[in-house]
Amino acid sequence: MSLVEFRKVTKTFDTVVVLKEVDLAIDAGEVVVLIGPSGSGKSTLLRCINALEQINGGDLVVDGISVKAGSSKIRLIRQEAGMVFQQFNLFPQMTALENVAFGPRRVRGASRREATEQAEALLAKVGLADRGHHYPAELSGGQQQRVAIARALAVKPKLMLFDEPTSALDPELRHEVLRVMQALAEEGMTMIVVTHEMAFARKVGTRLIFMEDGKIAVDGEPADLLAKAENPRLREFLQHVN
Amino acid sequence: MEFDWSVVVDATPALLGGARLTILITLAGLVGGLAVGFIAGLMRAYGNALLNAVAFTYVELVRGTPIVVQVMFIYFALPVLADIRVNPMTAAITAIIVNAGAYIAEIVRGSFLSVHKGLREAGLALGLPTWKVLFYIVGPVAFRRMIPPLGNQFIVSLKDTSLFIVIGVGELTRQGQEIMAANFRAVEIWSAVAILYLIMTGTLTLILRATEKRMRML
Numbered sequence: 045m046s047l048v049e050f051r052k053v054t055k056t057f058d059t060v061v062v063l064k065e066v067d068l069a070i071d072a073g074e075v076v077v078l079i080g081p082s083g084s085g086k087s088t089l090l091r092c093i094n095a096l097e098q099i100n101g102g103d104l105v106v107d108g109i110s111v112k113a114g115s116s117k118i119r120l121i122r123q124e125a126g127m128v129f130q131q132f133n134l135f136p137q138m139t140a141l142e143n144v145a146f147g148p149r150r151v152r153g154a155s156r157r158e159a160t161e162q163a164e165a166l167l168a169k170v171g172l173a174d175r176g177h178h179y180p181a182e183l184s185g186g187q188q189q190r191v192a193i194a195r196a197l198a199v200k201p202k203l204m205l206f207d208e209p210t211s212a213l214d215p216e217l218r219h220e221v222l223r224v225m226q227a228l229a230e231e232g233m234t235m236i237v238v239t240h241e242m243a244f245a246r247k248v249g250t251r252l253i254f255m256e257d258g259k260i261a262v263d264g265e266p267a268d269l270l271a272k273a274e275n276p277r278l279r280e281f282l283q284h285v286n
Numbered sequence: 287m288e289f290d291w292s293v294v295v296d297a298t299p300a301l302l303g304g305a306r307l308t309i310l311i312t313l314a315g316l317v318g319g320l321a322v323g324f325i326a327g328l329m330r331a332y333g334n335a336l337l338n339a340v341a342f343t344y345v346e347l348v349r350g351t352p353i354v355v356q357v358m359f360i361y362f363a364l365p366v367l368a369d370i371r372v373n374p375m376t377a378a379i380t381a382i383i384v385n386a387g388a389y390i391a392e393i394v395r396g397s398f399l400s401v402h403k404g405l406r407e408a409g410l411a412l413g414l415p416t417w418k419v420l421f422y423i424v425g426p427v428a429f430r431r432m433i434p435p436l437g438n439q440f441i442v443s444l445k446d447t448s449l450f451i452v453i454g455v456g457e458l459t460r461q462g463q464e465i466m467a468a469n470f471r472a473v474e475i476w477s478a479v480a481i482l483y484l485i486m487t488g489t490l491t492l493i494l495r496a497t498e499k500r501m502r503m504l
Contacts (some may be wrong), residue, residue, distance in 0.1 A: 133404035
């Protein structure tokens with residue numbers, strides 16, 4: 045059974061239909077890159093997976109749990125699906141280390157020592173071992189986003205959701221975040237990434253999905269699709285982002 | 287005219303006794319007012335339609351009527367309406383709780399809602415229930431933003447206790463009024479009363495400023 049399964053999912057904001065009966069199955073180990081013009085529904089699709097947006101029609105099952113199963117089940121889904129945001133959203137009153145230790149401590153119920161040790165290991169993994177005692181405001185955007193990735197990983201999710209993780213970063217800071225994401229993919233983490241980073245899609249992605257107007261327009265191998273985009277809208281889109 | 291210091295000296299013990307009551311009413315009233323204000327403010331910010339309507343009605347009733355009318359109502363009308371008899375002190379403290387609570391509710395609501403919604407989403411995305419997100423993540427950020435407007439409200443409430451002269455609570459203004467009625471030394475007495483208020487509000491300001499300095503504002 046797939047780790048994430050959309051079954052005719054519809055999502056509307058007031059009168060605007062953002063997702064139109066989307067069917068999609070994602071298996072463990074896939075690195076899915078979601079692209080598409082703004083307003084095509086890619087961020088919304090991502091945010092439906094961990095129920096930050098509630099779906100209006102169809103069903104969406106994550107690791108065997110439906111997003112319609114109620115708030116306590118939704119919390120279980122969220123513990124299995126870590127999320128990284130475009131704006132980092134680190135907790136400003138906590139140091140980098142406290143941000144990462146927060147999940148294990150308050151979500152998984154680890155002791156303070158356990159949580160701190162885990163957090164130190166994760167910060168080292170994202171290359172920030174020496175920044176643990178800095179507050180988010182004292183870190184660069186790239187560093188903040190790496191802390192945010194470590195914070196999401198600390199809850200030990202089965203799946204990671206990335207919502208334009210490099211869009212708020214200067215070009216020279218993007219690669220440090222992308223490198224961490226690539227390492228994560230190489231470890232076998234299941235990832236769904238909304239991004240405009242085509243090089244990342246080609247190099248790291250195992251699957252590329254092009255969304256248009258609330259539907260999945262193209263779904264296939266990144267290398268294939270990027271080499272010879274047959275869909276005219278995809279070809280046009282690629283010309284604009286490259 | 288000549289400023290007669292001996293009048294001030296003679297009046298000091300009574301005035302200090304009044305100031306003590308003023309502080310007592312303010313402290314008890316604000317502790318209660320903070321509790322009521324937090325609950326009502328969170329009901330307004332995050333409650334369902336019913337909780338929201340209850341809190342909204344409370345805030346509007348209190349903000350829309352003068353505090354003198356409120357304390358008169360508690361002291362004179364409640365005994366008639368509901369057979370609840372209260373002494374002047376209790377009425378005074380209750381009036382501050384009810385009155386400050388409504389204003390604090392709006393301060394709490396405003397500062398919680400001013401916190402970037404991304405923080406709330408980041409907390410929820412970790413798998414926490416909403417109350418934990420509010421308690422551990424949004425609350426601490428909101429609390430720092432509350433300090434300046436709360437400071438305002440604390441000072442207003444402290445000075446509002448002077449209105450309880452109307453129900454005969456022996457707070458500072460009432461003490462001044464009584465001494466004045468006996469010796470007619472308006473300048474000395476009201477100067478002394480004003481300075482005692484300034485000392486109390488000044489101390490509050492210093493405490494608030496120290497609190498603000500100790501916290502990293504976010």
